[in-house]
Amino acid sequence: MKCVDDFRLRLGRHELVPIVIGGMGVDISTAELALEAARLGGIGHISDAMLPTVSDRHYHTKYVKDKLKQYKYNVANSDKSAVHFDLGLLAEATKDHVRRTMERKRGSGLVFINCMEKLTMNAPKETLRVRLNSALDGGIDGITLAAGLHLGSFALIEDHPRFRDAFLGIIVSSLRALQLFLKKSARTGRLPDFVVVEGPLAGGHLGFGMDWAKYDLATIVAEIRAWLQQEKLDIPLIPAGGIFTGGDATVFLENGAAAVQVATRFTVSKECGLPDEVKQEYFKANEEDIEVNGISPTGYPMRMLKKSPAIGSGIRPNCEAYGYLLDARGNCAYIEAWNREVALHPGAKKIQVWDKTCLCTHMRNFDVWTCGHYAYRLKDTTRRNPDGSYQLLTAEHVFNDYRYSKGDSIALPAPAAE
């Protein structure tokens, strides 16, 4: 019986362990987690979501405080269209985080950045251009285009000196999305170096409607693979979503996948950015504690624990400090939902908003407990501590379990020292 370690992912001159840890914003897939994947010979992702905020937390910058100061006059205003990002500061925060991460890279693996188009930031094209180019400036090994069709994204970086040597890929959930991307990017004369095919069991935002349960990852991968073969396009495919064991991963590799992208198993690792109490919530979750809902203002369904504090929260929109989801007209579906509830409950001290959430604030505060469909199996991947809590894992342990375990088996960590 084979295991993941019997396969290798070839990207340019690199020969990698075919395990990719997916991007998990906002700072859930930390630099530490991504660097572990690289040290162990695979690929790790940092995320470019809300990097000025992440920078303030790690490097003691003051981007958020300064932005809030600049727009303080607008806090009570229900119209947020005046709030803009300073592109120079956005470039600085992005480049700096990437550079600091890359300086710490050890081992033969790679570090990529997950870049979500849906972070429209009241100037979709301009801010995306800055984020992509700054990541390349900072020395990132590769970029994974996510949360959007990215029809114009290659064109935004085609003049960058690293456009042809950095690894560039995209996440799609259908053949149609891939066809559109290839068609629109053809003018740049460059194919993606890899394509992540994300199925409906993934964590984060889903590239499906609320009928996600009708779709199946293996079927979508097979369809895309057949079409690429027919078109004589040799692009490595990386399935993602619900690949929970080394055995699951091996089946995809045996069927022609170049690597697998995984995330949920690493949410309970020490290197993951979630607070320890939240990691315990992930461990404790049962199947009925997880839902796919529509509270993300992006319009994409999102899977999360039903206990997520973000659900029902009616906090005032924080766009003056954040504003990452403001669309091209300075609007966000949460602002609309919040304004509606305020109008319905005049004078109320506290309101609740159930249909949308302030994703910026709640992702920043780790209050959206997004997870993959199989998060309810995390408890089977570790041991209990004497106090009943679950033992956190090292990223190395989880990575090696994917790498070496066969069939349905999952390696448990060594018992924690007494």
Ligand SMILES: Cc1cc2nc3c(=O)[nH]c(=O)nc-3n(C[C@H](O)[C@H](O)[C@H](O)COP(=O)(O)O)c2cc1C
């Ligand atoms: C906590 C969490 C946050 C995520 N955030 C993002 C994100 O910011 N961008 C993205 O493209 N995918 C995101 N994802 C999806 C993962 O990168 C990955 O493709 C997917 O979850 C893999 O499926 P698995 O979790 O079942 O292994 C997230 C997943 C999780 C579990």
